[in-house]
Amino acid sequence: MASITTEEESKLLIVLPGDQLPESGLMEDSSAAHRLTLGPGLAPMDDDSITAVKAGILKHNAVGNRWWVESNQRRYVAAQGESIIGVVTGKSAEHYKVDIGASQPALLGVLAFEGATKRNKPNHNIGDLLYCRVSMANKDMEAELECMNPTTGKADGYGELKGGFVIKISLGLARRLLDPKNLVLRLLGQHIPFEMAVGTNGKVWVNSASAQHTILICNAIRNSEYLNSAECGAMVKSLVEKM
Amino acid sequence: MATPAFTFTPSTFQKLHPAEFFRRFTTEGVRPDGRLLDAFRPTTVHHGVISTANGSAMVRIGGTTVVCGVKAEVAEPKLDAPDQGYLVPNVELSPMCSSKFRPGPPSEQAQAVSEAINRVLKESKVLDLKDLCIEEGKAVWVLYVDAVCVAYDGNIFDAALAAIMAALKNVRIRKPTYQEGTIKVSGGSTATDENSFTLNLARTPLSATFAIFDTTLTILADPNVTEETISDGQISIALDETGQLCGVTKIGASSCSQSVMRDCVQSAKKRTQQLRDIMNQQ
């Protein structure tokens, strides 16, 4: 049984399902309260051990003694508070049914938009692309969505995405695109002006002045997943030069 | 302690929480049907129960009853094995034996049991298929071995294997003669040693099956249908009369230590010997 040592923080700590967190490691800097917060990819087992349940990189944040496993997958599992991109697949008097790439379609209330009232509400059609926030998610029910910031009631960019193109990428790559320092987006931005929305469900919407540019950006994003910085630079350069 | 708001009769409790109901028994070392954990159910074997078949037997293990009939037919051999006959075992789990089986194509369980038995018969070389040759390249016997479950109460593998082996031992086929493309089967109203032959079985594999319960780490011998449904996995061990193993399967449930496997092998040795005695008595 491989157990995990936490000495070298600089090196990536790869865990596989079944790997246990050492008890000593868990408590090392939980000075204030002996409390532990487990994030995705970790679970307590029947024998009271804390075990990884996904393959990924073990991450630790001393604040609140948080531990989680950074893993990558393609299938989305809805989580509250995440911003996602979905496609309207049905509508009723109260809800839109939205395909968000999870096991079940999510529900979006027809009034969950900025300033929507019973008389004045946006009208969306089947096939429309929506940028939404997951307002409620648990494993036993369909996820619920909203197209506004719950604290301010403002749209804050949520709503229908018009025009452009959408691609499906891995959830890990989507998370990396959300990093402001993301390399491929910075490189692309030096050559082409474009707008985009990244859903944590792995859907990325891209729009630019021309179809060719949008296609190029989509391809560059897809290609970037397994490249290092130098390769990524070369890839973007060659794509831009081909134009 | 406050009295609970409502109480259950044992049968209601069993329906609501079958696993918990069961666990309370096993932690005391007994099972709801009164058996000890390592006890097998009463077993009977009847030979020659179908007069129209070439061989037949009925095996009863507790509430599970399997009738097996063997039918011999003449067929053409395969081109790449011109001197070998066929042995085609099949286990049928029809809606007749339990409401858990639906009519239509065989269920996954029926197919898996058929395949498991087929492998035991084939891999442990129970019967030399050359014995079934009538005329090389022209005609061979094909033995259809159909085990039909008429009442299902768990542990179909042990019951079906025992029924199939008992039926094969019971097989009597009329001696055929091959002449210029036609096969004549000797007549006479009764089968005798002169006009018929029996199968020359190299060994008689019989099996013992155990159910595994993960939460309590309990091993139960010969599970009935309720025990089977709530168990996490099964161990089946087949042995021949010399104590040689003919098959070991552990499927489902969490990992099982070697000592558990060893205990099961020991228990299976005793059980198959007992089963063999019952089979030879009647």
Next chain:
Amino acid sequence: MSRLDRTRTSAHQLRPFFSSQNLLNRADGSAQFDFGESSVMCSVIGPAEVKLRDEKLDKATLEVVVRPLVGLPGIKDKAREQAIRETLEPLVLSGLHPRTGIQIVVQTMKDDGSILATAFNATILALLDAGIPLKSILGAVTCIVDSETNQILLDPTTQELANAKSTHTFVFDNKSSITSSPENKDQEEAVEVATLYSDSTGLFSEEEYFECAQICYKAVQAVHGFIRTAVQKKLEKEQQQIHS
């Protein structure tokens, strides 16, 4: 001693491993695993929508489809489906995804013996790739007892299988080195082999069975190590932009 496939020199040697993850674009997870010239591809979809009649209220429904290289699926494939599904059921944390389905499709790509073990290894890699939550990983190896020499040969080829007195496939999880009993933990850390799945046919003695289990257990440690390396390589590739 030389093996029948001529590339190996010892009885307890496995053929070279190969694996590749995330090969298919339509599936949520996929992997190919090879033992020499035996190769199996596995795809995983889920947690996804499940047919109403298969839906379970408290957990995900596991479905395994095994497809042969030649011909239509038969009862052998059905039995394998059952074996793989029932072995995975205790491993998959299906309670985390109730009312969903996890579909696993196993396709033989090249058959040179030990297909069931190859299929198990491809399946676990595909499940890891799909990010299905698991209690542990598993590894599988097949061995035979040769009918002429009575020697135990690991990871047999088709040709070697034809010569087998008995055939044994074992699956072990990466927790299987459990201590024999929790009470005497301090006295001896006796590691005992614990089997997740075992399938043996043919004719063999009790000693042979347990010896095969021991040898396969050791060999599976190499498979576990290989799976870890495969996952590590994939993760490092994904992370290199961030950590360089």
Next chain:
Amino acid sequence: MRDADPSTNEREFLLAALKDGARIDGRKFYDFRTLRLTFGAEYGAVEVQLGNTRVLAKVSCEVIRPYTDKPTEGFLMFNTELSPMASAAFEVGRQTDEEVLVSRLIEKAMRRSRALDTEGLCIVAGEKVWSIRVDIHFLDHDGNLVDAACIAAITALLHFRRPDVTVVGEDVTIHTLEQRNPVPLSIHHIPICTTFAFFNNGERMIVDPTFLEEQVKEGDMTVTLNVHKEVCALSKAGGIPMEIDQILQCTKIAVVKVAEITAQIQAALEADAKKR
């Protein structure tokens, strides 16, 4: 599980790009995606990748008795069951319309065009013939299963070697691969499918559609040709009506594509033969 329909944005973008002269993956209208052929150590197995579409073809053989009315003819069989591995829309035991279409197209292109000499499969007339079986496994569905499957099937048949046999009177000896070099099948010609998809009332046509292009298309047509410019099969099942001129144009484009693909198959086979 049915495939989800593409969003309006994807549909409109794809159509607008086509009008503009561009395809989503950067290809030109009449370009096939990158074709990769991978062989194993065994004869008669090939994995074909056409972009993201992946197909495995495996050829096997056995000796069986021929039909009494055709005593000298061997058998050629195709198994084209769609596997749920390729797409969750393919369910086990339930044939989709797509499966029926794909199976029939392959049957027409390969068997009815008499690509394989079935008379050459006879060992002893009326007694023993070879039965050749081609199992086609669809692994990943990113459009144009038909072209990929046909390439896989014909390449696997070209790559396949059957055991050598000697016949002395009534006695037939089948030699193992160690005893004697196995022999290739006698293939008359190499039929190759080229599938076109039509958009914008049939004004725009493209070759080798991806899955998204197939979802948005208005109609399609598959032309099966060999390098001798012989049409082996032509299939247009529904979709928008087309001008005769356009069909001729399709066949002209297909002639060029077939030459390219045939050359690539032969180059791959030669490269593999050198390694053996």
